[in-house]
Amino acid sequence: MSQTTSYPKEKINILFLENISDKALDLFKQNGYVNIKKIGGALSEEELIKQIKEVHLLGIRSKTQITSKVLDAAKKLQAIGCFCIGVNQVDLKAATQHGVTVFNAPYSNTRSVAELIIGLSIMLIRRIPDKNKAAHEGIWMKESKGSYELRGKTLGIIGYGNIGSQVSVLAEGLGMKVIFYDVETKLPLGNAHAANSLKDILAQSDIVSLHVPETEQTKNLINKNNIKHFKKGAILINYARGEVVELTALAKALQEGLLSGAAIDVYPTEPEKSGDKFITPLQGLSNVILTPHIGGSTEEAQQNIGEDVSVKLFNYLEKGITNGSHTVPAIALPPVERAHRILHIHNNVPGVLSAINTQLSNHNINIVGQYLKTNDEIGYVVLDVDKQLSKQALELLKDVKGTIKVRMLY
Numbered sequence: 498m499s500q501t502t503s504y505p506k507e508k509i510n511i512l513f514l515e516n517i518s519d520k521a522l523d524l525f526k527q528n529g530y531v532n533i534k535k536i537g538g539a540l541s542e543e544e545l546i547k548q549i550k551e552v553h554l555l556g557i558r559s560k561t562q563i564t565s566k567v568l569d570a571a572k573k574l575q576a577i578g579c580f581c582i583g584v585n586q587v588d589l590k591a592a593t594q595h596g597v598t599v600f601n602a603p604y605s606n607t608r609s610v611a612e613l614i615i616g617l618s619i620m621l622i623r624r625i626p627d628k629n630k631a632a633h634e635g636i637w638m639k640e641s642k643g644s645y646e647l648r649g650k651t652l653g654i655i656g657y658g659n660i661g662s663q664v665s666v667l668a669e670g671l672g673m674k675v676i677f678y679d680v681e682t683k684l685p686l687g688n689a690h691a692a693n694s695l696k697d698i699l700a701q702s703d704i705v706s707l708h709v710p711e712t713e714q715t716k717n718l719i720n721k722n723n724i725k726h727f728k729k730g731a732i733l734i735n736y737a738r739g740e741v742v743e744l745t746a747l748a749k750a751l752q753e754g755l756l757s758g759a760a761i762d763v764y765p766t767e768p769e770k771s772g773d774k775f776i777t778p779l780q781g782l783s784n785v786i787l788t789p790h791i792g793g794s795t796e797e798a799q800q801n802i803g804e805d806v807s808v809k810l811f812n813y814l815e816k817g818i819t820n821g822s823h824t825v826p827a828i829a830l831p832p833v834e835r836a837h838r839i840l841h842i843h844n845n846v847p848g849v850l851s852a853i854n855t856q857l858s859n860h861n862i863n864i865v866g867q868y869l870k871t872n873d874e875i876g877y878v879v880l881d882v883d884k885q886l887s888k889q890a891l892e893l894l895k896d897v898k899g900t901i902k903v904r905m906l907y
Contacts, residue, residue: 520803606793648672653702826870837887
């Protein structure tokens with residue numbers, strides 16, 4: 498059955514920021530959505546408030562900050578697509594309270610990051626940054642001192658999620674021993690095994706790679722107090738989050754020779770756009786690779802992210818599917834013949850579902866299908882009702898106490 502949103506497609510406004518892949522636009526263009534605006538960079542809070550007033554779908558990456566003030570101004574906003582791994586840039590509590598669905602692409606650049614971690618490990622353990630610098634300066638540094646193979650070395654992975662586990666598989670393929678540490682119990686892949694504590698993994702590993710989210714618990718996870726537990730001459734790689742490593746402590750450990758190298762891609766404070774000035778205490782240090790937050794930035798990853806998030810946005814807009822949402826509870830139902838579908842988002846308080854059913858029952862409106870799912874903040878009801886009475890049902894549901902948003906899907 499071919500269905501479409503009841504709201505005219507030519508009136509639906511879509512805004513994509515931060516040079517999101519054209520793959521994200523293709524799906525909407527192919528399905529008749531014409532009001533798509535694409536902006537190359539991020540917008541400030543003030544600029545975004547001006548732009549977002551008539552926007553129904555918003556696409557961002559990691560630089561655009563979606564604050565409560567932005568969401569207050571977004572009266573027509575249905576969903577936000579974060580075309581990246583995390584959703585830290587969105588005030589999820591405020592988005593939940595406004596009934597705005599938030600999607601991201603948690604797996605789409607996994608391979609890109611994992612491959613780069615292995616590449617960096619090889620470059621650092623062979624001291625290629627030092628030799629590269631010398632060659633550019635006209636110095637012939639042909640020596641094997643301090644250069645090693647990965648084979649037989651121990652890789653310690655902190656955070657054994659999607660990326661960490663993928664790195665684990667690739668590392669074992671190169672003959673490395675893999676140990677990992679995670680706050681949750683994880684099933685090891687291959688011959689990897691879990692370390693008993695963070696201290697244990699630091700003490701045993703020749704290379705430590707971080708793959709943790711940014712939370713209060715992970716802030717300065719590697720700091721001046723525990724960096725002394727690293728195996729002497731070890732290498733640290735952080736392609737996770739900027740707040741995870743205390744960079745001044747890392748710089749000191751590198752200068753004093755406790756660590757022999759490091760690769761860092763993310764920083765506590767990062768420039769707003771390409772070309773801006775960038776400062777870190779790690780600049781100028783030997784055998785250190787610094788990259789500008791490009792761990793997952795490959796053509797393949799951006800295309801995968803573009804496809805993944807745009808499909809989630811499209812499915813929510815046209816089918817009411819919320820799988821993968823960080824705010825609205827996940828529901829995925831097939832369309833129902835001879836019925837119109839209404840989506841109802843409300844505060845999660847007792848009696849709302851009863852009030853919905855009472856309103857419709859009192860007006861002799863037959864419910865063909867109904868599904869409710871809740872989280873701590875809100876409830877999400879998908880209702881299929883008789884076509885002849887769907888417009889009346891929509892108006893009645895707007896008056897239900899606790900309603901945040903109600904929309905006729907088709």
